[in-house]
Amino acid sequence: MSAVVRAEGTDFIDELGQRTAARGWVGASTLWELIERRAAATPDAVLAHEDTGKELTFGAYRDACLRAAAGLFVDHGVTRDTGVSWELPTWNESLVLVGALARLGARQNPLIPIYRGREVGFITAQSTASLLIVPTVYRGFDFEAMAREIAAGRDGLSVLVVDRDLPDGDPAVLPDVDEPPDRAVDAPVRWLFYTSGTTADPKGAPHTDLTVMASALAMAECLDIRPDDVSALIFPFTHIGGIGWLIAALFTGCTLLTTETFDPKVTPSFLAENGVTLAGSGTPFHMAYLAAQRAAGGGPIFPNVRSYPGGGAPKPPQLHHDLKAEIGGVGIISGYGLTEAPIVVMATTEDPDTKLADTEGRPTPGVDLIVVTLGGKRAGPGEEGEIRLKGHQVIRGYLDPSLDADAFDEDGYFRTGDLGIVDEDGYVTITGRLKDVIIRHGENISAKEVEDLLYAHPAVADVAVIGLPDPKTGERACAVVSVTEGSTFGFEAMVDYLKAEGLRVQAIPEQLELVDTVPRNPAGKILKHELRERFSSPQEGSNQ
Secondary structure, eight states, rough: OOOOOOTTTTTTHHHHHHHHHHHOOOOOOHHHHHHHHHHHHTSSSEEHHHHHHHHHHHHHHHHHHHHHHHHHHHOOOOOOEEEEEOOOOOOHHHHHHHHHHHHHTOOOOOOOOOOHHHHHHHHHHHOOOSSEEEEEEETEEEEEHHHHHHHTTTTTTTEESSSSSSOOGGGGOOOOOOOOOOSGGGGEEEEEOOOOOOOSSSOEEEEHHHHHHHHHHHHHHTTTOTTTTTTOOOSSSSSSHHHHHHHHHHHHHEEEEOSSSSSTTTTTHHHHTTOOOOOOSHHOOOOOHHHHHHHSSSOSSOTTOOOOOEOSSSSOOOHHHHHHHHHHHOEEEEEETTTEEEEEEOTTTOOOOOHHOOOEEEEOTTTTEEEEEEEEEBOOOTTTTEEEEEEETTTSOOOOOOHHHBBBBBBSEEEEEEEEEEESSSSSEEEEEEEEEEEETTEEEEHHHHHHHHTTTTTEEEEEEEEEETTTEOOOOEEEEETTTTTOHEEEEEEEHHHHHHOGGGSSSSSSEEEEEEEEETSOOOOHHHHHHHHSSTTTTOBO
């Protein structure tokens, strides 16, 4: 990605216009304005193609958004700043709902479909949502019953149940569109995303159209997205990354391939049949593509693939090499970010192969990234510490302001809680979480270091290394492994392999647990809290 030259004091709105114009893309400072401009530029190009065969062109998308906005306005009272929580699968109608709410200037709160009554009840109450939109039943769960139970216990919350039919109305009744902001700092909050809660309640991260656009623009630049690209949007659209991909498609004019539910056996064939060029978007999906290629044999299953966009969790370096060698393309183009600060670091299609495999890329334009050692000092090149951030895509603060004191340091940098290293060339490697450092006999052990080594073993399909309480050492390292089909893997084999790979003896796990699958959330992050709860006491069949 070429360097971005900006004048001192340039507002991000001006910078966004300059960067999109430089690539011949469509730019705008609000989501609705972007939808209008893309529809005018390429009305007949395909925005979204579902595995059901349904398609939406950019022109049809704009028109559908207008009609849905009119229905929401007239029948459900949605207008400027109305709080709307919605929890729908990855349908074309979900993309339309986003555009409809953007046209009305509502404050929308997309919810990942794994959320149930406890989380949805907390979020709709804290965010003061007045409308909750859900499907009837999805993947065997009765969302309608859940939503009505939540609404029955709270005044001012209505429920709208939709499946494939959104509200419909005459766009002539719509109120005027909001004027775009003059400065990025003046942009109103239009999004409320929640981080996944594990031991605590989810945290609400307010975003503007421009903060989400900043991350989408950086991703589009790093991936060098072209109008003829075909990208896989096969993770939950309600994740902030899903909204980012919609915006990236509106910037660039590319096509999104969507599926309601990712199936590791079926979805790769759908992507192959539709000429996928950007095969995203994270480790579990990339592993499924590799498995599909090995099962198919012969030529590449994705003959048109250019790259494998990645994110959500650090990748095993070996996975990059395997995808590139066995299917094609330049390999994994990783991105790093958080719900509070999406796509703050990303690799590019022009990066050297070693950097693509071993790092997450460099900070994207406008991001000020520093590393602070555990002792509180600014880290130098190659020195590990906590990653802290400022940038166009970073939230100004949480919905609950009591969380801000711990979230931002005294200089205003957002504290990510992630450990990393920045090398002399500016490339960032994520080495773990602050809470993911295993401290055994007072010595720090990096879970990721051990995971990357184990993943390269031919019998290992997926792996997580966790720290478990131990009365003698404080913590012990436990490797949780799923094996490849037809393979065996035991404790002694693990120890011998890690010794042969040169891992210091103190870092070799003292416990091995074999599982059918390593649990991950929809963004690809391993659910280590579940594994800690499961294996905190020695289990029958475990090796120590």
